């Protein structure tokens with residue numbers, strides 16, 4: 030299986046690139062942000078729990094996210110692979126992921142980290158906020174919290190995969206197709 034972690038700060042273009050990658054490589058898309066937003070829209074207990082964290086730009090507790098991802102990965106049996114988008118976001122999530130994949134005789138092929146300067150990220154999120162309807166895209170303080178949380182809690186996840194020899198970085202500024210080409214070149218080496 031081709032199991033990819035697409036990594037990067039909020040606004041790096043993970044969602045946009047995931048859409049193109051799942052089409053090209055016929056992969057399942059596992060976006061924890063999208064899964065939470067679906068629960069939120071359906072008013073499930075999980076959605077209600079996640080909302081208070083999401084609206085403030087903070088991370089939903091690890092055990093909640095990990096349980097949700099485990100359920101989703103089970104549905105990918107028989108697929109060519111999956112793209113994890115927005116997960117893992119803490120080292121504890123990365124460790125739990127390795128463990129639950131090992132139990133299923135699966136593994137992560139590699140992590141691709143999109144690098145985008147902070148000012149560009151903020152600009153992209155503000156722009157997205159005009160149409161996304163996402164509360165967390167529309168408020169400067171929430172945008173800043175998400176970037177701070179990324180730096181403090183999520184960035185160490187890149188080192189986690191680097192230690193396993195699985196980290197590749199891609200410059201995430203430029204045309205969508207140009208960046209897609211660079212990501213595809215990495216995947217074709219797996």
Ligand code: AMP
Nearest residue numbers: 061062082083087088089094115116118
């Ligand atoms: P995203 O769409 O990836 O930007 O995620 C939106 C929000 O969902 C985040 O700000 C978090 O509150 C929550 N979330 C998504 N993925 C995770 C995760 N892996 N761990 C914790 N919280 C998450």
